[in-house]
Amino acid sequence: xxxxxxxxxxxxxxxxxxxxxxxxxxxxxxxxxxxxxxxxxxxxxxxxxxxxxxxxxxxxxxxxxxxxxxxxxxxxxxxxxxxxxxxxxxxxxxxxxxxxxxxxxxxxxxxxxxxxxxxxxxxxxxxxxxxxxxxxxxxxxxxxxxxxxxxxxxxxxxxxxxxxxxxxxxxxxxxxxxxxxxxxxxxxxxxxxxxxxxxxxxxxxxxxxxxxxxxxxxxxxxxxxxxxxxxxxxxxxxxxxxxxxxxxxxxxxxxxxxxxxxxxxxxxxxxxxxxxxxxxxxxxxxxxxxxxxxxxxxxxxxxxxxxxxxxxxxxxxxxxxxxxxxxxxxxxxxxxxxxxxxxxxxxxxxxxxxxxxxxxxxxxxxxxxxxxxxxxxxxxxxxxxxxxxxxxxxxxxxxxxxxxxxxxxxxxxxxxxxxxxxxxxxxxxxxxxxxxxxxxxxxxxxxxxxxxxxxxxxxxxxxxxxxxxxxxxxxxxxxxxxxxxxxxxxxxxxxxxxxxxxxxxxxxxxxxxxxxx
Amino acid sequence: xxxxxxxxxxxxxxxxxxxxxxxxxxxxxxxxxxxxxxxxxxxxxxxxxxxxxxxxxxxxxxxxxxxxxxxxxxxxxxxxxxxxxxxxxxxxxxxxxxxxxxxxxxxxxxxxxxxxxxxxxxxxxxxxxxxxxxxxxxxxxxxxxxxxxxxxxxxxxxxxxxxxxxxxxxxxxxxxxxxxxxxxxxxxxxxxxxxxxxxxxxxxxxxxxxxxxxxxxxxxxxxxxxxxxxxxxxxxxxxxxxxxxxxxxxxxxxxxxxxxxxxxxxxxxxxxxxxxxxxxxxxx
Numbered sequence: 001x002x003x004x005x006x007x008x009x010x011x012x013x014x015x016x017x018x019x020x021x022x023x024x025x026x027x028x029x030x031x032x033x034x035x036x037x038x039x040x041x042x043x044x045x046x047x048x049x050x051x052x053x054x055x056x057x058x059x060x061x062x063x064x065x066x067x068x069x070x071x072x073x074x075x076x077x078x079x080x081x082x083x084x085x086x087x088x089x090x091x092x093x094x095x096x097x098x099x100x101x102x103x104x105x106x107x108x109x110x111x112x113x114x115x116x117x118x119x120x121x122x123x124x125x126x127x128x129x130x131x132x133x134x135x136x137x138x139x140x141x142x143x144x145x146x147x148x149x150x151x152x153x154x155x156x157x158x159x160x161x162x163x164x165x166x167x168x169x170x171x172x173x174x175x176x177x178x179x180x181x182x183x184x185x186x187x188x189x190x191x192x193x194x195x196x197x198x199x200x201x202x203x204x205x206x207x208x209x210x211x212x213x214x215x216x217x218x219x220x221x222x223x224x225x226x227x228x229x230x231x232x233x234x235x236x237x238x239x240x241x242x243x244x245x246x247x248x249x250x251x252x253x254x255x256x257x258x259x260x261x262x263x264x265x266x267x268x269x270x271x272x273x274x275x276x277x278x279x280x281x282x283x284x285x286x287x288x289x290x291x292x293x294x295x296x297x298x299x300x301x302x303x304x305x306x307x308x309x310x311x312x313x314x315x316x317x318x319x320x321x322x323x324x325x326x327x328x329x330x331x332x333x334x335x336x337x338x339x340x341x342x343x344x345x346x347x348x349x350x351x352x353x354x355x356x357x358x359x360x361x362x363x364x365x366x367x368x369x370x371x372x373x374x375x376x377x378x379x380x381x382x383x384x385x386x387x388x389x390x391x392x393x394x395x396x397x398x399x400x401x402x403x404x405x406x407x408x409x410x411x412x413x414x415x416x417x418x419x420x421x422x423x424x425x426x427x428x429x430x431x432x433x434x435x436x437x438x439x440x441x442x443x444x445x446x447x448x449x450x451x452x453x454x455x456x457x458x459x460x461x462x463x464x465x466x467x468x469x470x471x472x473x474x475x476x477x478x479x480x481x482x483x484x485x486x487x488x489x490x491x492x493x494x495x496x497x498x499x500x501x502x503x504x505x506x507x508x509x510x511x512x513x514x515x516x517x
Numbered sequence: 518x519x520x521x522x523x524x525x526x527x528x529x530x531x532x533x534x535x536x537x538x539x540x541x542x543x544x545x546x547x548x549x550x551x552x553x554x555x556x557x558x559x560x561x562x563x564x565x566x567x568x569x570x571x572x573x574x575x576x577x578x579x580x581x582x583x584x585x586x587x588x589x590x591x592x593x594x595x596x597x598x599x600x601x602x603x604x605x606x607x608x609x610x611x612x613x614x615x616x617x618x619x620x621x622x623x624x625x626x627x628x629x630x631x632x633x634x635x636x637x638x639x640x641x642x643x644x645x646x647x648x649x650x651x652x653x654x655x656x657x658x659x660x661x662x663x664x665x666x667x668x669x670x671x672x673x674x675x676x677x678x679x680x681x682x683x684x685x686x687x688x689x690x691x692x693x694x695x696x697x698x699x700x701x702x703x704x705x706x707x708x709x710x711x712x713x714x715x716x717x718x719x720x721x722x723x724x725x726x727x728x729x730x731x732x733x734x735x736x737x738x739x740x741x742x743x744x745x746x747x748x749x750x751x752x753x754x755x756x757x758x759x760x761x762x763x764x765x766x767x768x769x770x771x772x773x774x775x776x777x778x779x780x781x782x783x784x785x786x787x788x789x790x791x792x793x794x795x796x797x798x799x800x801x
């Protein structure tokens with residue numbers, strides 16, 4: 001079985017990601033490049049001339065009918081060719097674009113030389129979840145935005161595909177990955193609240209320092225947004241499980257169905273249960289609604305609810321084993337322009353909707369979603385309704401959604417986010433017939449920790465206030481991710497988990513010195 | 518960490534009681550709070566159930582539920598010694614137990630279960646407790662003896678008159694509200710239409726009326742918003758803002774519609790489950 005079949009699992013035949021190049025031609029190209037490198041070395045001009053390697057993916061018409069992963073990962077040849085496009089810039093601008101400062105130039109160089117083990121080792125110095133980040137990071141506004149290749153070719157989409165390369169080495173090394181070494185026991189106890197990406201990193205880093213670490217998760221399955229939010233077709237759950245397995249191998253305890261603030265408070269954990277330090281990584285976790293008429297009708301979902309039913313509860317298998325129902329929608333309107341909106345729209349297609357409309361009040365240029373996700377959504381047949389926004393949702397006598405009434409917008413002056421402000425066109429109301437509406441306009445901070453932890457400082461928006469080391473106003477309590485940043489990304493949460501863990505390790509070391517004296 | 522059932526029995530027509538090991542929840546829970554459980558892990562539904570009581574020393578909580586669909590039927594099929602995979606809680610804001618003088622606690626059907634710890638706490642806080650319990654018929658009347666222990670006056674009624682007064686609970690409720698002095702507060706828990714009509718009954722007497730809502734939920738921590746109801750014209754989340762609200766401000770009609778959102782699918786699932794059960798002969 002070749003690499004691609006292996007990764008595709010039970011997928012139907014896969015179209016070639018680089019349609020004009022045969023497998024053989026690609027092999028030949030690699031040989032030529034290697035030969036040239038051996039003979040006279042590759043000059044920047046030669047490297048810039050190498051065609052960017054597309055990643056193979058499931059055919060759009062096929063994949064909208066299954067929940068398997070859309071993109072299938074590079075083959076070894078594709079990865080090496082792509083890696084050889086890297087100019088190995090002395091100042092490595094890509095590294096500055098990475099929130100966790102992975103030594104990108106060096107790992108890409110290792111792939112180019114065919115040393116994938118080394119490449120993975122380099123990534124793991126800074127990132128614990130490369131198989132996740134390679135898939136869900138917005139590289140085009142991070143590392144790849146800074147890439148000299150993209151800048152030279154005047155097209156960010158032609159930058160070295162760092163994310164795909166990261167994914168390639170992570171997937172390749174996944175089965176052999178050994179758990180990181182753990183320092184001798186310190187006798188200190190650390191509580192990590194929330195098992196999302198930030199919590200996983202904070203747990204691993206504090207555990208490595210020898211502390212006794214317990215992760216508390218409110219849901220019945222750990223993984224946070226990577227499990228309930230990001231769909232299987234974008235991030236296979238088996239990958240997340242494997243990362244969690246690594247944590248367990250390191251001796252981290254994971255307790256599910258434990259709601260900090262309700263089951264136990266932070267104060268109880270610290271004063272009664274003996275935890276010396278706490279990391280709060282509970283995510284944003286309170287969906288925003290639009291406060292428009294009809295928002296509580298049957299068939300109106302928050303994206304969180306829709307995606308949780310589908311992903312966490314596997315509602316796509318309702319009637320075939322799964323007990324959690326989800327709307328059997330024919331026509332769906334998704335409101336919003338971020339990754340969560342794309343995930344919701346594409347999930348609706350996979351659940352059998354005939355028409356899925358994505359309604360966004362600005363234009364595609366202002367969409368916060370990743371370019372790749374927008375592209376995939378369009379390929380799969382999601383219809384984009386730009387410069388439009390719902391004014392109200394209409395229903396029938398049984399309280400079920402029948403239509404969404406929208407207003408048209410035009411772009412005005414830039415607002416505080418720097419994006420041009422959408423302005424209503426008066427009298428432009430029109431209706432779209434739908435039976436389901438999914439609101440994906442972001443999240444607010446969940447109030448649970450705030451309500452149950454006197455002494456913690458929160459800002460006006462309900463987010464936790466921390467310093468540059470992710471320290472909160474309470475000694476021994478640290479925080480990061482969406483509860484601090486508002487809605488952000490997996491990699492930013494991981495970055496904060498890492499900063500917090502370093503600060504926790506330092507805090508615990510000091511505490512130990514003081515106590516030992 | 519799964520939870521062992523240490524005691525279980527049927528206490529009425531389609532109504533079951535179980536005592537389940539859950540030491541952390543037993544220690545933390547307060548009247549008015551609930552849990553979310555799923556029986557298995559991967560494919561199971563998460564359902565909210567109110568906590569009818571707890572024994573912190575023994576580390577157990579009491580659950581009472583009615584067999585209405587697949588998950589509640591499956592739960593009813595479990596026995597002492599069996600385990601429930603997931604139990605999360607306690608969830609929701611606890612009931613505010615104040616001193617109101619005389620309070621009237623109205624329970625309908627399965628609603629008697631969550632009402633019991635509230636009535637007990639109100640009594641303990643020094644209130645005079647009048648309990649009104651209603652059910653469709655005698656076989657569905659639950660916890661009457663335990664209410665007798667915690668109330669100063671107990672009025673029992675059934676729709677068909679097979680036990681106690683032949684009346685809907687709204688009838689004695691209106692009488693109690695009409696007394697002098699009138700009750701300082703009413704607590705009503707039961708089927709949504711019953712709560713709606715009780716609120717209509719207390720409104721003319723201006724007796725503040727607290728209801729406890731049991732909507733569809735996924736996470737129970739505010740994350741999904743599936744449980745939202747309209748209170749005073751605004752969307753509120755039952756799981757974190759509730760489950761108790763000022764009943765005079767709740768839009769019950771909309772809530773009833775939302776409760777029925779999956780009715781057809783739920784019935785299909787239950788039907789399929791029952792047929793399967795019959796085939797494998799679980800019920801003779």
